[in-house]
Amino acid sequence: MINKTSELSSSELLPICIEEVLDEYLNFLKRIQEISESIEEFSRNLKSLSREIQHLEEYLIEIKMIPIGKLFEEVFHKVKEMAEESGKVIEIEVKGAEIKIDPSIFEALSQPFFYILRNIVQQGIEKPAGYIKINAKKKGRDIVIKIKNNLFPPEFSISDEMDFLTVKKTISKLRGTVEIFSENDEETTFTIKIPQSLDVSILLIFRSLNLEFAVPITHIERIVSAEDFPNLKDEKMINHRNRVIPVKYFSEIFLQQTDKIDEKSYIIIFNMFGTRKGLLVEDILGYEEVVIQSFGKFLEGLNQYSGYYVSAEGIPRYVINPLRIFEEGI
Known part of the structure; x- marks a missing residue:
């Protein structure tokens, strides 16, 4: 087989060589572009995967949570029995019972929540009747629970099994806070702020x-x-x-x-x-x-x-x- 390029002069061969080099260079640039696009696509997929993993983690956290209303129900039963034994009638109004919290917070919050309501019934509600209003709201990653009653500011006595300082300490361990506010000595509000989940x-x-x-x-x-x-x-x-x-x-x-x-x-x-x-x-x-x-x-x-x-x-x-x-x- 005769190689035709060997019959060409240098001046004729040079354009052919340049054209071949340019073709190779363009092919090289094309491959670089394809690799770059693949990297960008991989990066986008990685970001998407990261978001999906985050959503999955949030979903797994969500399905293990417990409606805070169940906590209210458990405590209300005990508090109402106590009120009846004392000859008192209490009306309890609840909002936000559907909001969910971490099981560990649910368990830890049960006792201080009971002691707050018990104290309201024993010291903050006079005969024959009174009310307790509970409102739970989600605020960012936190849950804010407001407990209102319609009489004088309750004072936790030293004889209580869990006084107010202990209640504060317990809720603090949950990375939360508890405050008391009284308006004209007519309505007292306990505000409990806790994280929705202890991740x-x-x-x-x-x-x-x-x-x-x-x-x-x-x-x-x-x-x-x-x-x-x-x-x-x-x-x-x-x-x-x-x-x-x-x-x-x-x-x-x-x-x-x-x-x-x-x-x-x-x-x-x-x-x-x-x-x-x-x-x-x-x-x-x-x-x-x-x-x-x-x-x-x-x-x-x-x-x-x-x-x-x-x-x-x-x-x-x-x-x-x-x-x-x-x-x-x-």
């Missing part, structure tokens, strides 16, 4: 500048030793599995100081909807399953934290929110 989170515990912190494992993809990346200090990025991953120093973000990098230092790699970011910490201490406490209104502006908890050893630990730390890159 248990698995946290990674780490140390930075001798302080202990925690982060949910939700977006953690991998933990690597900082020693494996000698250029980290200068470049503040690593090449891990053929991916260039920017790295932030936790101590610089939160403590305005720089951690030294040694054999104990680690980089926590987060995968947030297909975007990978690294966080350098001084040391990794392990994992814990805890209920994260909210800061409340006083510290609600600390967006880089999800909340806090107190360890079994009595050590308070802030729980960081990685989505906020790397927010500008997501």
Whole structure:
């Protein structure tokens, strides 16, 4: 077989070569575009999957919850019997009985709720009759329960099995609050605010500048030793599995100081909807399953934290929110 290109002169061959190179280059660009589109589609699918998982978690939490009305019914039966024995007639009005709460909160709230109503009947309702109005509403992730009665402000006596301070302490353990407000000594309102659910989170515990912190494992993809990346200090990025991953120093973000990098230092790699970011910490201490406490209104502006908890050893630990730390890159 005769190769026709060998019969062509250099001037005739050059355009053919250029055309072939351009074809290859265009094919290469096309493949790059296809890969880019595939990555974008994968990222979209990953975000969609993350949302679906979140919805599934919310659904699983929802189906295990108990209508708060069942709690009211249990307590009302006891309170009405007590009122009848005292020769009192009480009218109870309830709104929001269909609102659901976590079973653990349901169990823990039963006793303080009973003692509040018992105290109203014994000390706040005079013969022959009175009323109790209960209104439960959902407010964000919290449930607000207002209990009103129509007489003088009740006072919890020291002889009560559970005085008001103990009631407050019990509800505080549920990450809630309880307050009493009296209007012209005619109507008293107990306001109980509790979370709808006590979500248990698995946290990674780490140390930075001798302080202990925690982060949910939700977006953690991998933990690597900082020693494996000698250029980290200068470049503040690593090449891990053929991916260039920017790295932030936790101590610089939160403590305005720089951690030294040694054999104990680690980089926590987060995968947030297909975007990978690294966080350098001084040391990794392990994992814990805890209920994260909210800061409340006083510290609600600390967006880089999800909340806090107190360890079994009595050590308070802030729980960081990685989505906020790397927010500008997501």
